[in-house]
Amino acid sequence: MTHFSFDQLSKQAIGGKWREGQGSIEMNNLNPYSEEVIATMTSASKDDLDQAYESANEVQQDWININPYERRDLLLQAAKVVEENHDEITELIIEELGGTRLKAGFEIGLVTNIIKEASTYPLRMTGEILPSPVDGKENRVYQEPVGVVGVISPFNFPFYLSMKSVATAVGAGNGVVIKPHEDTPVTGGTLLVKIFELAGLPKGLVNSVITEISEIGDRFVEHPLNKVVSFTGSTVVGRKIGEVAGRNLKKASLELGGNSALIILDDADIDYAVSAAVFSRFTHQGQICMSANRVLVHESVKDEFLQKYKNKVESLKVGDPREEDTIIGPLINKRQVETLENTIEKSIEEGAVPLVRGEVKGNVVTPTILTDVSPNMSVANEEMFGPAVAVTTFESDEEAIEIANASDFGLSGAVHTANTERGAELGKRIETGMIHVNDGTINDEPIVAFGGEKMSGVGRLNGSESLEAFTTKKWISIQHKKRQFPYS
Structure with a gap:
């Protein structure tokens, strides 16, 4: 029984x-x-x-x-x-x-x-x-x-x-x-x-x-x-x-809550960074406090990253969570769907450019990728509990740190680079409870301290x-x- x-x-x-x-x-x-x-x-x-x-x-x-x-x-x-x-x-x-x-x-x-x-x-x-x-x-x-x-x-x-x-x-x-x-x-x-x-x-x-x-x-x-x-x-x-x-x-x-930044430096393995960025944003429809709301990508690798990222995101199966190969299922309720949609629309009005624009069917929302996002936009400051991501470019490590720290939140984060010590040193300067070099933002292990800074x-x-x-x-x-x- x-x-x-x-x-x-x-x-x-x-x-x-x-x-x-x-x-x-x-x-x-x-x-x-x-x-x-x-x-x-x-x-x-x-x-x-x-x-x-x-x-x-x-x-x-x-x-x-x-x-x-x-x-x-x-x-x-x-x-x-x-x-x-x-x-x-x-x-x-x-x-x-x-x-x-x-x-x-x-x-x-x-x-x-x-x-x-x-x-x-x-x-x-x-x-x-x-x-x-x-x-x-x-x-x-x-x-x-x-x-x-x-x-x-x-x-x-x-x-x-x-x-x-x-x-x-x-x-x-x-x-x-x-x-x-x-x-x-x-x-x-x-x-x-x-x-x-x-x-x-x-x-x-x-x-x-x-x-x-x-x-x-x-x-x-x-x-x-x-x-x-x-x-x-x-x-x-x-x-x-x-x-x-x-x-x-x-x-x-x-x-x-969180508003985690996944940072892709100029020497990163782009294919690997794409996989990490997709996992960090779209796992469980983006309804995770550690999700990478923001992807910060170096200007020199922006075009390559965005094309591969777009292709990967558009390949994700959206729909019935009972089916084995579904990656993105429904949001928990209509209130969460409406909140997400309002944040996306407000950010587009503020100047964000949709590389991919999601659609709504019931509580299921297909992915949205917003580019040309500046740190003052709604989408860069509010935790989006859904399958939408804000992409911002930077030209130096200092600028990446400044953008990452512009958030009131400080839960998780990630840095992608061929030089792990460069990533670790950058991570030390980001105001967050957790940060992962060459990994996703979603990590939780039973014996490692878990928690956030700021809000x-x-x-x-x-x-x-x-x-x-x-x-x-x-x-x-x-x-x-x-x-x-x-x-x-």
Whole structure:
């Protein structure tokens, strides 16, 4: 019997039970390609949310008392559950968010890797014994879970971007409440709960509430049991979450938007750079925060690059994500389509020249390549969450750095050159959290610090960074012999 169907997973997963929400909104989960309703559910209420946090808090006390080696094994079992159900999870990703089969496989691989990394955390929760200037004192510093972590995930890579925080928070000894994006409630929320249940983790340790902000307001972030909030999504929403968390003196990890630049220097391998640029912009229809919104190409190789780039982009199959060879499927909803189209049209009015102009059919948008883009145009300053790219030329390394840094964002980037040290030195001067020499802008590895600068976020995740994000330190000192106080 399958455990991964929309009928089974389209419920609130709270306190180890699967049930309807007690809210007032009927939520429809739509297939973005067919625009048909996959499932309907009733939103979670504030009371449901309270129950989810209470469950996570209560069960966390049991979870942290399980032997660390057993917790490790349970997390490894969760990774095995994902691997054994690869095909069923693939279908969920295709149906719920319009991901292609290629994208689904990529996302599932990221998920298994991050769970395996999280499985090492129970054995890495170590402490320190530190010296003291006070005679006879022993200083012990313990690393402890924060207790309960609230995770808010986006619609673009919901399975991975939820699991990236959920698995590592659980590995660090915490309970979790997930609020997935309303467009991806299953792959971003309830699917994860089911995986951990099947792996044998205590029921109610991980909970998922499917709801709208109009139903719960700021309660998800403000809740007193929520000690750390981990958000991945837009900068606009991230700013709001950061403000609410700050008012409530909570730690917030914010992975936000991007406007990454892929830079092609005059000595680059153009054929290879074309492949990297296509992958960096059009994977999952460009709905990735690390996508190369901007391609900066040296004037001397512009003509060769643009011709080869155009040919490659026009060869990409666009359409039904269920078909094996589809590269570009639908955007998540009509709002995203309209936002993309408005940005493109505004930039054309500002002087951008369309080398290729995309067409819209439902939520499917064919690629757009805009050339002659200047740094002040809308398309160069706004994150385009779709299959459109802005191409700008430059004449020197200094100019490339200046253009790349003109953005308010600073998440990822790439530099293509025959001289890797030239690329590395240039990368050091770009204000971004990550940059890759002779590669694409889309990279995420389980043990390497991931995060952005400027408007692209606060904090880092993955590896030791996630362990740090979801734990706290406690100092316990022991005075082994009586100390002399200044007065008695």
